Amino acid sequence: MVVPPRDTQLSLLWTARIDYTAGSYVDEHSHENYHQLLIILNGAGTLTSSTGSVPIKQECYYFLRPHTKHRFVFSHDTITLDYKFVCMDRKLDEWLQKLPWTGPCPMSELHGMKSVFHLALQHERNPLPHLPALIDASFKSACIALMANNPNDDSFTRDLDPETSFEPAQIMHQHYAKPIELKDLAKQFNYHPHYLIELFHRHTGLSPMQYLQQVRLKHAQRLLEFTSLSIEDVADRVGLRMPYFSKLFRLRKGLSPSHYRDQVKNARGKDITLNDEFQNIWRVQWQKKESP
Numbered sequence: 001m002v003v004p005p006r007d008t009q010l011s012l013l014w015t016a017r018i019d020y021t022a023g024s025y026v027d028e029h030s031h032e033n034y035h036q037l038l039i040i041l042n043g044a045g046t047l048t049s050s051t052g053s054v055p056i057k058q059e060c061y062y063f064l065r066p067h068t069k070h071r072f073v074f075s076h077d078t079i080t081l082d083y084k085f086v087c088m089d090r091k092l093d094e095w096l097q098k099l100p101w102t103g104p105c106p107m108s109e110l111h112g113m114k115s116v117f118h119l120a121l122q123h124e125r126n127p128l129p130h131l132p133a134l135i136d137a138s139f140k141s142a143c144i145a146l147m148a149n150n151p152n153d154d155s156f157t158r159d160l161d162p163e164t165s166f167e168p169a170q171i172m173h174q175h176y177a178k179p180i181e182l183k184d185l186a187k188q189f190n191y192h193p194h195y196l197i198e199l200f201h202r203h204t205g206l207s208p209m210q211y212l213q214q215v216r217l218k219h220a221q222r223l224l225e226f227t228s229l230s231i232e233d234v235a236d237r238v239g240l241r242m243p244y245f246s247k248l249f250r251l252r253k254g255l256s257p258s259h260y261r262d263q264v265k266n267a268r269g270k271d272i273t274l275n276d277e278f279q280n281i282w283r284v285q286w287q288k289k290e291s292p
Contacts (some may be wrong), residue, residue, distance in 0.1 A: 005128040007136035010143070015120045016082050020045075020074040028071040029183040034063040034086045035096070037143065039105055039113055042080025044242035047071070047102075054102060059202050061105045061146060079142045081117055085139065099147045104205040106184065107166065112142030139281055168196060169211060176215045179241040216240055217252055224261045 015035055020043065028048075038061065045056035049070040056062070056078070064070055064109045087093040105113070116139045121130040168185055185208065186193040200208045216238040234257065237243035249257045 004133035006132055007140060009092050010085060010087050010140045011136050012083060012085045012120070012139045013118070014082075014084045017117065018080050018082055020072075020078045020080065022074060022078075026072040028069055030067055031064070031084070032066060034066060034084050035214060037083040037085070038062045038064070038108070039041050039083075041079040041081060042140055043074060043080075044103045045072060046072035048073075049099070058108065059105050061103060063099065063147065065101070066125075071153060081113060083113075083139065083143075085118070087142075097148070104201055105146060109142060109146040111203055112138070112145060116142055126235040130281040165229040166199075168200065168208070169204060170222050172208075172215050176212065177237060179239065179275045212243045213248065213252075217249065220245070220257070221250065221260075224257055227263045234262075265273050 009201060023092070028105060037078065040056055040058055040060050040062075042058045043056070045060070045064055047054050047056050047070060049064070049068055051068075054062075056072070056074070087096060117137045118136060119131060123135065168189060171185060182196065186196040189196070191199070198205055200206060200211055206212050206214065219236050220238045220240075223229055224231075224235060227234075231246070232242055235242050238245075239247070247258055249260070253260060255263070276282050
């Protein structure tokens with residue numbers, strides 16, 4: 001039987017759910033040859049490392065690179081998911097080194113990390129040849145999504161799930177073209193506006209208005225790519241007014257809506273190659289019509 005190979009870029013070494021009681025701690029230490037990703041499901045405490053001290057918060061991640069000395073102190077009962085992994089690819093490792101070492105863990109990314117843990121449990125109970133490779137692939141995908149979907153990133157590449165179970169976000173996906181005010185949305189769910197902001201950060205990593213902007217811009221992107229609507233009509237379709245729409249689009253994407261549309265048009269029929277060693281030599285051939 002052929003066993004699938006482990007991932008050659010990033011491989012999960014170990015994972016565990018660890019529950020810490022209030023007052024417990026982990027003495028200062030470092031990992032010489034691997035990274036650690038700690039996700040806080042609930043609880044609180046303090047993480048002290050060579051870069052300083054930060055509070056341990058519910059539904060946040062903490063990414064500890066090799067050789068980073070760190071210490072955990074838990075002030076409340078705390079439930080964690082802990083992952084230790086190696087990165088063998090130089091370019092991927094360089095990218096990881098530049099990412100924020102802590103941040104919010106939105107529900108979509110948290111779901112991916114929990115799935116990795118469940119796969120690891122499945123492998124422990126019933127080892128199957130394909131599971132380690134599947135675990136590596138799932139963990140790499142979840143890990144990259146978690147740290148790339150940084151709310152401070154203005155590229156608006158965040159994958160917004162229209163099927164989210166978070167009801168206030170559902171409202172935005174359904175009615176993004178209409179005016180949506182924070183106070184009205186909070187009132188609809190009997191929340192205080194400040195509590196709704198907290199919930200949005202917990203579920204999406206964004207504030208409500210940031211999330212609404214992202215939803216609108218995603219739809220505007222698709223309209224610019226696949227329709228011939230004018231820029232003014234695109235703005236109107238997604239609930240934004242000119243010239244604010246152009247200003248926001250340029251801020252998030254780095255170019256104007258019209259330039260973005262031109263860029264997409266120029267890409268029609270163009271090969272998009274993700275590996276420099278790959279050459280696409282196959283082309284569609286059209287049969288010549290015979291003269292009558």
